[in-house]
Amino acid sequence: MIDYDAIVIGGGINGIAAASMLSSKGKSVVIIEQQSELGGMAAHKREGPTAAHLLWNLNPKVIKDLGLGSISFDDLTSVDTICVCESGNHIRVKNSGAFYLDGRVVDTDGSFRKLTNRLSRYGVLLKKLAENAPFGTDDKLNSTQDILRLLRFGLSLKLLGKSQMRKFLQDILMNVSDFLLDDLPDGPLAGLLSADATRGQFSGPRNPGTVFNLVYRYGHGCELTRPTKGMENFFELLVNAIKKLNVDVKTHVRAEKIVIEEDAVKGVELADGTTVFSNTVLCSSGLNSMKKMVGISYLDIEDSRSIKNLRTMGTTAKVNLKLSKLPIFENIKGPINDCRFIVAPSVDYVDNAFNSCKYGHFSQTPVSESVFTFRQSEFWLSSIIQFVPSKLEGGWNEAAREHLKQVLVHSLSAFIPSLNELIVDFEVITPNDFAEDLGVEGGNWHHSEMSLDQIFNLRPTPRFSAYRAGPKGLYLCGSSSHPGGDIMGLSGRNAAIRVLRNTK
Amino acid sequence: MSITTDPKIGLIDGPFQRQLEALSQSRSWYNWAGYAAPSTLDCIEFEYFALRNQASLFDISPLFKYRVKGSEANKMLNRLVTRDVNKIKVGRVAYAIWCNQDGMLIDDGTLFHLGNCDWRLCCQEPMLDWLLEAAWGFNIEIIDESATVAGLSIQGPTSYSILSIAGFTLDNIKPFDFYQDRNGVLISRTGFTGDLGYEIFFPHEKASDLWDLIWNSGSDLGLRAIGYDAVNIARIEAGFMTAGIDFMPVQSTEYLHRGQTPFELNIGKLVDFKKGHFNGRRALLDLKDKPRSCLLRFDVGGFKPADSALIYHKKKYEVGHISSGIWSPTVKKSIALAHIKTQYRNSPALFAEIYTLKEGQWIKRMEKMVENKSPFYAPPRAKQTPPFKR
Numbered sequence: 001m002i003d004y005d006a007i008v009i010g011g012g013i014n015g016i017a018a019a020s021m022l023s024s025k026g027k028s029v030v031i032i033e034q035q036s037e038l039g040g041m042a043a044h045k046r047e048g049p050t051a052a053h054l055l056w057n058l059n060p061k062v063i064k065d066l067g068l069g070s071i072s073f074d075d076l077t078s079v080d081t082i083c084v085c086e087s088g089n090h091i092r093v094k095n096s097g098a099f100y101l102d103g104r105v106v107d108t109d110g111s112f113r114k115l116t117n118r119l120s121r122y123g124v125l126l127k128k129l130a131e132n133a134p135f136g137t138d139d140k141l142n143s144t145q146d147i148l149r150l151l152r153f154g155l156s157l158k159l160l161g162k163s164q165m166r167k168f169l170q171d172i173l174m175n176v177s178d179f180l181l182d183d184l185p186d187g188p189l190a191g192l193l194s195a196d197a198t199r200g201q202f203s204g205p206r207n208p209g210t211v212f213n214l215v216y217r218y219g220h221g222c223e224l225t226r227p228t229k230g231m232e233n234f235f236e237l238l239v240n241a242i243k244k245l246n247v248d249v250k251t252h253v254r255a256e257k258i259v260i261e262e263d264a265v266k267g268v269e270l271a272d273g274t275t276v277f278s279n280t281v282l283c284s285s286g287l288n289s290m291k292k293m294v295g296i297s298y299l300d301i302e303d304s305r306s307i308k309n310l311r312t313m314g315t316t317a318k319v320n321l322k323l324s325k326l327p328i329f330e331n332i333k334g335p336i337n338d339c340r341f342i343v344a345p346s347v348d349y350v351d352n353a354f355n356s357c358k359y360g361h362f363s364q365t366p367v368s369e370s371v372f373t374f375r376q377s378e379f380w381l382s383s384i385i386q387f388v389p390s391k392l393e394g395g396w397n398e399a400a401r402e403h404l405k406q407v408l409v410h411s412l413s414a415f416i417p418s419l420n421e422l423i424v425d426f427e428v429i430t431p432n433d434f435a436e437d438l439g440v441e442g443g444n445w446h447h448s449e450m451s452l453d454q455i456f457n458l459r460p461t462p463r464f465s466a467y468r469a470g471p472k473g474l475y476l477c478g479s480s481s482h483p484g485g486d487i488m489g490l491s492g493r494n495a496a497i498r499v500l501r502n503t504k
Numbered sequence: 505m506s507i508t509t510d511p512k513i514g515l516i517d518g519p520f521q522r523q524l525e526a527l528s529q530s531r532s533w534y535n536w537a538g539y540a541a542p543s544t545l546d547c548i549e550f551e552y553f554a555l556r557n558q559a560s561l562f563d564i565s566p567l568f569k570y571r572v573k574g575s576e577a578n579k580m581l582n583r584l585v586t587r588d589v590n591k592i593k594v595g596r597v598a599y600a601i602w603c604n605q606d607g608m609l610i611d612d613g614t615l616f617h618l619g620n621c622d623w624r625l626c627c628q629e630p631m632l633d634w635l636l637e638a639a640w641g642f643n644i645e646i647i648d649e650s651a652t653v654a655g656l657s658i659q660g661p662t663s664y665s666i667l668s669i670a671g672f673t674l675d676n677i678k679p680f681d682f683y684q685d686r687n688g689v690l691i692s693r694t695g696f697t698g699d700l701g702y703e704i705f706f707p708h709e710k711a712s713d714l715w716d717l718i719w720n721s722g723s724d725l726g727l728r729a730i731g732y733d734a735v736n737i738a739r740i741e742a743g744f745m746t747a748g749i750d751f752m753p754v755q756s757t758e759y760l761h762r763g764q765t766p767f768e769l770n771i772g773k774l775v776d777f778k779k780g781h782f783n784g785r786r787a788l789l790d791l792k793d794k795p796r797s798c799l800l801r802f803d804v805g806g807f808k809p810a811d812s813a814l815i816y817h818k819k820k821y822e823v824g825h826i827s828s829g830i831w832s833p834t835v836k837k838s839i840a841l842a843h844i845k846t847q848y849r850n851s852p853a854l855f856a857e858i859y860t861l862k863e864g865q866w867i868k869r870m871e872k873m874v875e876n877k878s879p880f881y882a883p884p885r886a887k888q889t890p891p892f893k894r
Contacts, residue, residue, distance in 0.1 A: 263781055263785070263786070291641070296583075296640075296641035296642070297579060297582075297583050297780070297781055298781050300605040300783050300784070300786075301583070301584070301604075301605070301634070301637050301638045301783045302604065302605040302783075303605070304637070304640055304641060305637045305640070308637075308640050463605070471781075
């Protein structure tokens with residue numbers, strides 16, 4: 001008995017991408033989501049704004065699959081970055097140019113622009129790798145398509161020219177601190193890039209592989225956007241698109257168990273006691289949740305060892321401050337919600353903030369990214385704070401939450417002196433809260449750390465890199481699979497392509 | 505000043521070192537899992553014939569022994585080993601093998617079903633790390649008993665009588681049964697010789713008492729302490745394979761593709777595909793029908809031990825090699841365990857290329873090989889219950 005051609009567990013961006021891909025190829029699909037709304041981690045919210053407050057790298061192919069080809073520049077507003085400095089000389093970064101608020105150019109020798117250009121060039125290369133399954137997984141490179149793809153990638157590397165290619169190969173494994181400080185003085189611009197390189201990670205700017213993350217994040221030419229009508233509206237758009245594609249959606253019900261018979265997937269048992277039957281199940285959760293649903297007896301020992309050793313420490317917290325009114329910035333031109341405010345005045349500052357995290361604390365001088373949002377006539381300052389450990393010494397009690405909020409407010413007060421008086425309410429969402437609400441291991445934004453030993457063919461584990469795991473018919477489509485984190489939807493799309501190829 | 509104690513360098517003493525050292529005429533020791541173990545104590549002929557005609561006492565304490573206990577022990581073991589442990593009753597011992605994810609053999613060993621959800625695994629290779637990995641996610645406990653449980657193997661036609669004199673009632677103990685007394689002594693009717701025999705396990709501190717008890721009980725029945733060289737002859741006669749000699753435990757291979765599947769080692773019948781998932785099952789389903797080579801028993805012509813000889817089809821094409829070869833004193837034949845490439849396994853024209861060096865002269869012989877489907881030597885007394893009293 002079969003109810004659907006495929007079941008997708010988890011309605012995050014990757015689940016949505018996988019379902020839309022499958023559905024556009026004529027498969028009947030159902031999404032099972034434990035939260036009341038789709039959107040997963042990015043759409044997660046309590047009282048305040050959603051967890052993701054900006055759009056990074058949403059892949060155009062995913063948008064196209066969803067039939068949302070009409071998303072245009074009118075729907076997305078580009079966002080400038082303001083680097084907050086204690087000295088008061090804040091810097092606005094706009095289209096990869098950097099200016100003081102009075103309009104003077106910071107980057108007089110053009111080194112910042114050159115650096116960001118280099119990152120975008122690399123980004124184009126990595127994007128090619130991200131849009132497909134990693135090379136040589138279960139097909140063992142024997143398909144002509146794979147070989148051609150590899151050749152094309154090799155060619156695009158070669159076309160960089162000898163010195164550029166050499167530079168690329170040297171840069172891509174480096175730590176972001178060395179990479180930046182070769183060309184830039186340590187200051188707010190270097191701080192900004194090192195904060196972007198380490199957001200969501202359990203690694204500081206001096207950890208190897210952080211350049212790779214920066215390149216990933218700048219894969220779209222260093223531009224970031226917000227949906228003009230707000231993030232919630234954007235998720236509504238996605239949900240409507242999914243429904244238009246005839247994808248069934250079951251929300252508010254948890255997938256309890258993946259039913260397996262004779263080493264093949266037969267369906268999914270839900271928390272309400274019903275069972276949905278299908279021979280194909282795509283699981284967008286992290287590996288630990290997958291293990292629980294499948295049952296460890298169905299996984300090989302090598303695989304359970306890899307799952308055990310996966311690094312999934314969550315380091316990112318959300319603090320949402322509800323404000324009585326918007327602060328007024330005389331020297332910022334244009335709407336205030338078209339800016340994100342970064343507190344990361346130098347590479348050293350970012351590295352120090354990470355140090356505390358290693359030892360189970362959050363820094364008194366935190367790295368944060370804040371965005372003003374308006375929703376239902378409320379004003380919110382939505383902040384993502386880096387390097388906040390899920391395993392906080394002493395645990396996450398009310399006092400710790402209050403303390404985190406105060407630390408943030410204090411660090412922002414150099415920029416918004418009146419901030420403390422404006423706050424009428426606040427919420428602190430710790431990595432553990434994400435873990436509890438969404439079932440994401442350790443509250444890690446990418447389900448598992450995006451580090452050099454956990455990317456490409458090694459993501460999530462060497463054996464699972466072909467989006468396949470354990471019994472026949474079980475696929476992984478979450479961000480723990482290649483290419484991984486940020487709201488890109490590519491893990492889900494790649495997994496769906498694999499399903500289509502295998503069920504041909 | 506270092507705060508750690510330096511590890512002991514060289515071989516360490518086992519629980520019977522005092523007794524073995526007193527008996528050792530040949531002073532021939534080898535390294536078995538770090539312990540000084542005797543290759544021979546006197547001479548191999550005396551020891552081998554004691555094993556087959558009287559009784560032999562061999563220290564098996566260096567074996568690795570692991571206790572697996574807890575409510576999910578059966579479930580965990582069923583994922584680990586290829587056979588169905590639910591079919592092994594309490595009080596029984598079972599030969600078991602376990603593979604890695606690619607279906608390559610990690611090791612073989614014996615599983616003792618000590619009680620409800622309580623097992624002991626004895627094996628040749630250190631396995632603690634692997635067992636701990638296999639145990640993750642199950643409600644069980646793994647205890648390394650390697651250094652706390654001592655073992656003696658008493659093998660040979662008079663072994664039953666000796667243990668009876670020593671006061672153990674083993675009349676109803678069939679092969680692969682075991683008996684446990686109240687003092688923590690466990691006697692299983694198992695062994696590595698294909699003969700009537702028992703293996704006795706007990707806590708280290710009882711080692712001296714038990715040795716004395718058995719030694720004194722055996723004085724009139726020809727009991728002799730022996731080393732591994734004699735056991736090796738007996739195990740080849742029985743057709744048993746040894747880790748590192750006849751198969752490569754895959755976790756200690758360094759090159760790719762040096763591991764072997766159970767089907768390549770002729771122990772495919774220990775793989776139960778019907779019991780549900782176990783480690784390596786998916787790979788083995790695929791590899792079941794494509795063994796690259798096969799481990800077979802052969803009678804070899806001539807009288808020279810054929811150990812390590814290369815094997816030729818029609819004296820021309822190299823198609824395999826012998827991993828264990830001896831002159832068998834009991835069957836009076838040269839016998840061998842050999843790996844043959846699958847397409848030649850039924851070849852009627854297989855020859856072993858045997859080189860011997862005598863007084864500066866190398867002699868090469870090509871000896872005809874004939875497959876032997878049964879063990880080379882399997883005396884009925886090994887299975888008789890109760891065994892004949894001497």
